[in-house]
Each structure stands twice: as structure tokens, then as C-alpha cells.
Amino acid sequence: MSGWEKLRDDFPILAQRVHGQPLIYLDGAATTQKPRAVLEAMDRFYQEDNSNVHRGIHELSRRATLAFEAARDRTAKFINARESAEIIFTRGTTEGINLVANTWGVKNLKPGDVILLTEMEHHSNIVPWQMLAERTGAKLAYLPVTGDDGLLDLKHLDDLLGPKVKLFAFTHISNTLGTINPVAEFCARARKQGIVTLVDAAQSAGHRPLDAQEIGCDFLSFSGHKLCGPTGIGALYGRRELLEAMSPYQGGGDMISSVDFFQSSWNSVPHKFEAGTPNIAGAIGLHAALDYLAAIGLDQIAKHDAELAGYAFEKMSRLPGIRLFGPKGGRAGVISFMLGNIHAHDVVTVADQYGLALRGGHHCNQPLMRKLGVESTARASFYFYNNMEEADRLVEVLKEIQRFFGE
Amino acid sequence: MLAELNELYQQAILRHSRHPQNFRALPEADRTAVGNNPLCGDHYTVFLKLADEQIVDLSFTGAGCAVSKAAGSLMTETLKGKTVSEARNLADNYNAMLRTGEVDEQLGESQSLAGVHHFPTRIKCALLPWEAMRAALNSSTKEVSTQEVAG
Ligand SMILES: Cc1ncc(COP(=O)(O)O)c(C=O)c1O
Numbered sequence: 377m378s379g380w381e382k383l384r385d386d387f388p389i390l391a392q393r394v395h396g397q398p399l400i401y402l403d404g405a406a407t408t409q410k411p412r413a414v415l416e417a418m419d420r421f422y423q424e425d426n427s428n429v430h431r432g433i434h435e436l437s438r439r440a441t442l443a444f445e446a447a448r449d450r451t452a453k454f455i456n457a458r459e460s461a462e463i464i465f466t467r468g469t470t471e472g473i474n475l476v477a478n479t480w481g482v483k484n485l486k487p488g489d490v491i492l493l494t495e496m497e498h499h500s501n502i503v504p505w506q507m508l509a510e511r512t513g514a515k516l517a518y519l520p521v522t523g524d525d526g527l528l529d530l531k532h533l534d535d536l537l538g539p540k541v542k543l544f545a546f547t548h549i550s551n552t553l554g555t556i557n558p559v560a561e562f563c564a565r566a567r568k569q570g571i572v573t574l575v576d577a578a579q580s581a582g583h584r585p586l587d588a589q590e591i592g593c594d595f596l597s598f599s600g601h602k603l604c605g606p607t608g609i610g611a612l613y614g615r616r617e618l619l620e621a622m623s624p625y626q627g628g629g630d631m632i633s634s635v636d637f638f639q640s641s642w643n644s645v646p647h648k649f650e651a652g653t654p655n656i657a658g659a660i661g662l663h664a665a666l667d668y669l670a671a672i673g674l675d676q677i678a679k680h681d682a683e684l685a686g687y688a689f690e691k692m693s694r695l696p697g698i699r700l701f702g703p704k705g706g707r708a709g710v711i712s713f714m715l716g717n718i719h720a721h722d723v724v725t726v727a728d729q730y731g732l733a734l735r736g737g738h739h740c741n742q743p744l745m746r747k748l749g750v751e752s753t754a755r756a757s758f759y760f761y762n763n764m765e766e767a768d769r770l771v772e773v774l775k776e777i778q779r780f781f782g783e
Numbered sequence: 784m785l786a787e788l789n790e791l792y793q794q795a796i797l798r799h800s801r802h803p804q805n806f807r808a809l810p811e812a813d814r815t816a817v818g819n820n821p822l823c824g825d826h827y828t829v830f831l832k833l834a835d836e837q838i839v840d841l842s843f844t845g846a847g848c849a850v851s852k853a854a855g856s857l858m859t860e861t862l863k864g865k866t867v868s869e870a871r872n873l874a875d876n877y878n879a880m881l882r883t884g885e886v887d888e889q890l891g892e893s894q895s896l897a898g899v900h901h902f903p904t905r906i907k908c909a910l911l912p913w914e915a916m917r918a919a920l921n922s923s924t925k926e927v928s929t930q931e932v933a934g
Contacts, residue, residue: 718849719847719848719849720823720848721823721825721850721905721908722792722848722849722850725788725791725902725904725905726788729787729788736823737823737824738823738824742824745824751823751824751825751846751847752823752824780788780792781792781797781849782797
């Protein structure tokens with residue numbers, strides 16, 4: 377563990393006390409903390425190279441453009457895209473999904489077509505499709521979750537992938553259940569029926585090696601802030617063939633090749649999807665984050681996440697009256713639970729006084745919560761800078777909370 | 784740390800959250816309203832029975848955290864028998880208490896929620912049943928309206 381312990385020193389924010397107690401940050405599924413390397417890369421850009429990209433001739437603009445496009449190359453390598461042009465910079469996962477819905481979706485969906493989702497999707501992979509369905513007359517269908525064990529009902533997948541289905545969009549890792557879905561298998565089954573696929577990689581990017589070609593998806597969206605990068609930057613991967621055929625997302629500067637008073641022609645892929653001045657410093661921070669994670673090793677991070685989550689899950693399962701959600705084995709570092717009848721907000725308020733940052737609520741999974749018959753859950757999520765002692769402390773504090781509320 | 788927690792979760796609050804008073808529907812209510820917290824899914828319905836501008840009976844149903852449920856229970860005890868204008872004033876004073884910690888004795892046992900002011904993220908919980916009550920007072924018919932408390 378000593379290598380991992382040293383990494384904690386890269387995160388200045390972790391060395392603080394909250395309510396007089398050492399901070400234990402267990403909310404990485406909402407957003408991760410940022411290592412010094414990321415903060416410094418962004419700071420250096422603003423101090424030394426800050427300028428707008430693409431249209432400038434002067435030296436600073438040249439440097440900014442090079443750095444911005446280098447970030448795109450780095451992102452392409454991170455998910456093993458065939459080429460950098462398949463990477464569109466976005467604000468995050470949510471914007472990437474909305475981009476696909478508003479461009480590919482509007483062009484390709486007709487009344488009666490079906491968009492297949494799963495019951496464990498985040499609101500950001502439900503609402504854009506509801507809005508698209510409203511606009512195009514398409515319908516939504518859902519692959520069910522079987523129960524508290526948080527698995528998808530794969531028996532029904534082939535039946536659901538019927539002739540009317542045009543798109544299958546699903547999460548790689550559930551932000552509530554910690555389930556890791558067999559996304560390559562989903563894509564293979566969908567491709568056989570000629571169905572386009574979109575992977576929500578918000579919770580998997582930065583937590584395990586990610587290879588878009590091996591997964592075999594058409595689109596994949598993720599956020600920088602959930603993998604040690606800054607907020608406001610993310611990437612959408614799309615297969616070039618599909619991107620070429622799509623119309624632009626927003627209109628503005630940078631996305632055109634020429635503009636007339638009455639019509640314009642579009643710039644090439646990916647620039648036609650990136651109207652306006654992009655988040656340049658954000659892309660540079662993302663680049664630094666991806667380098668940082670690669671130096672640790674994504675397979676190592678995945679192993680660490682799994683060990684820590686497995687350890688915590690097992691210890692938590694011994695608490696009387698606890699209800700744990702998600703699979704028992706082969707899970708990601710996200711653990712949702714109900715501590716007897718104690719409401720999640722009460723659990724989180726007391727935990728906060730002990731220095732523990734947990735999350736309580738519906739985690740943007742309201743339909744899933746309804747299906748599981750709960751209003752909300754408390755959630756602990758682990759990343760590589762968390763350790764066994766913190767998992768132990770979590771369990772101790774949960775016991776304190778049970779005592780406090782007399783359960 | 785624990786001192787503040789004990790101030791938030793006073794014995795009265797723990798007791799009322801476990802055994803809420805007037806926690807039932809009131810079929811003969813003149814006014815009802817729903818309070819929803821869309822951020823956490825907590826929701827309560829408040830029922831008021833009025834006679835000559837006086838709250839002769841009130842009750843609530845719904846689900847939520849210890850703070851919101853105790854707040855609802857204590858509210859029903861505080862407001863029973865009060866006039867509509869007294870109830871509105873008390874709601875204002877209650878609101879001020881959650882933000883500043885300053886109590887108004889007229890609030891009776893609802894004063895035990897004063898500790899919430901140490902926990903700004905929980906003010907909306909303590910406010911939810913009271914906001915539903917205010918919505919019910921403002922509605923002139925028996926119709927249910929939805930009052931959302933922005934977090
Ligand atoms: C599974 C999943 N999808 C999508 C999102 C949305 O990500 P963002 O808010 O960064 O766009 C999240 C973040 O909470 C998530 O966990």
C-alpha cells in the first residue's frame with residue numbers, strides 16, 4: 377500500500393480537517409479530487425501560454441492551439457480511438473449525450489422507432505432521450521434491473537433488441553449500484569441488429585482501462601472531473617463514419633469553413649461540433665490528468681478500487697439492519713446503502729461531523745430508486761487515494777450513527 | 784462536533800421523528816397542500832381544518848428524514864388552535880429561527896429545531912412541512928397544489 381499512500385500527497389485538499397476531524401473523502405463518484413500536476417498544468421497555461429486557439433497567427437496562439445490539440449491526441453489515446461478527429465471536446469458526459477441526441481438522433485429517428493436504455497441510467501442518459509422522443513415520435517424502452525443485486529436482466533436483451541430499436545444507450549458502471557456492465561457484449565449484440573450504441577463512461581473512465589474499439593461502441597461519453605481532471609471539460613468519442621454524416625450541434629465560430637450572409641459550410645470533423653471558444657485550460661488539465669492516471673496504471677487503479685470496495689462491502693454487510701445495493705462481487709468502488717430506517721440525509725449529516733464526505737439522495741437515479749422501493753440511499757465511493765483505514769473508519773462511524781439514532 | 788449534532792438531533796426531534804404526532808390524513812380538511820423536495824425526494828401533505836380563521840385541527844402524511852418529519856410533527860402541535868394570521872407570523876419566525884438560531888417562545892416545542900441553523904444544508908428539510916402548511920393556507924379551495932422548496 378505504500379505506493380498508494382504516497383499518491384495521497386499529490387492531493388493537497390486531502391490534508392485537511394473538517395469539523396475538527398481528518399477529512400475522509402468518499403464522494404469521488406460525484407467528482408474526484410485533483411492532483412497537483414493537474415492544477416499546475418492549468419496554472420502554467422494561464423501564466424505562460426494563455427491565448428485563443430485555431431485562428432491566431434501569433435506565438436501564444438500557436439502554443440495554445442498545439443496544447444489544445446495535444447490534449448485531443450492524448451484523449452484519443454486514452455480510449456484508443458482510431459484517430460484524434462473522433463474526439464469531440466464537451467463540457468462533460470451530459471453534453472456529449474445531448475450532442476448525440478440533438479444531431480444523430482434528430483436526423484435518424486422516426487415515429488415508432490425505439491431507443492433502448494437500461495433501468496440503471498443516470499438522469500443524463502434518460503432525459504435527453506425523452507426530449508428526443510418527444511421531438512421525433514420515437515419511444516423509449518428499458519432493459520430491467522433484477523433487484524437489489526443491481527444486475528441487468530440479460531435474458532431479455534435479445535428480445536428487447538428488436539427491429540424497431542435504432543439506438544441502445546447504457547452505462548458502463550452504475551453510479552448508484554457499482555455494477556460493471558458487460559458493455560462489449562451489449563455492443564456486439566446490438567451491432568448484429570444494426571443498432572447504434574452509446575456508452576455512458578462517466579463512472580468507468582479513469583477507473584479502469586477503456587478501449588472504445590475493443591468495446592465496439594459507436595459513441596462513448598465521459599467527464600474530466602470524475603477522473604482527476606477539472607470541471608467543465610469532457611469528451612465524446614464517435615466513429616468517424618457517423619460523425620461525418622451528422623449535422624453540427626451548435627452554430628458559431630470555429631465550426632464553419634466559410635460563412636456567407638445566407639448560408640455556411642461546415643468545418644471538418646471534429647471541429648464542426650465545437651462552436652465557440654472551447655475550454656482550453658480545461659483540455660490542458662484533462663491532458664495532465666490522463667498522464668497522471670497512466671503513470672499509476674489504469675489496471676492498477678481498477679484492482680485497487682475493486683479490493684477496497686470488496687473489503688468495505690464485506691465489512692458493511694456485517695452491520696445489523698443494513699441494506700446494501702449492487703452486486704456482491706465484481707463491483708466498482710461505489711457502494712449505496714440504507715442504514716435500517718435512518719434516512720440517508722441523517723446518515724450523511726452525522727457522518728459529515730466525523731469528517732466523512734458521503735452523499736445521500738437519489739443520485740440522479742430516481743426511476744431506479746422507485747424500482748428498488750426507496751426514496752434515497754446513502755453512498756460511499758472510493759478512488760485510488762482512499763485506503764483500508766478509511767474504509768474501517770467508515771464502518772466505525774456507521775456504527776456510531778446506528779447508536780446515535782438508537783437503531 | 785458532537786455538541787452540535789446533539790443540538791440538531793435533540794431528544795424531542797428524535798422522539799417526534801420516530802413517533803410523529805398527528806401523522807394521518809384529515810378527511811374533513813378544508814385545505815391541503817403538498818410539499819416536495821425534488822433534490823432528495825422528501826414529500827409531505829399537510830391537512831388543515833379551519834373555522835372562523837382559526838386552525839381547529841391539522842395533520843400531515845408523507846416521508847422524509849428525521850429533521851423534516853419531526854418538524855412536521857412539532858408544527859402540528861405548535862399551530863393547533865392558532866389563527867391564520869398567527870400561523871403566518873409563526874411561520875416567518877420559524878424561518879428566521881432556522882437561519883439565525885434566535886427563538887420565538889410562541890413556537891413552543893418547535894423551538895427545538897433551532898439547532899438546524901448550524902447545518903445550513905438541512906434548513907430546507909426543517910422548512911418543508913411549514914412551506915406545505917403555508918401553501919395550504921394560501922389555497923382557497925380544497926385542491927392540492929404543489930409547493931416546491933428549492934434547495
Ligand atoms: C453514470 C453517470 N452518467 C452521467 C453523469 C453525468 O456527468 P456530468 O454531470 O459530468 O455530465 C454522471 C455523473 O454524476 C454519472 O455518474
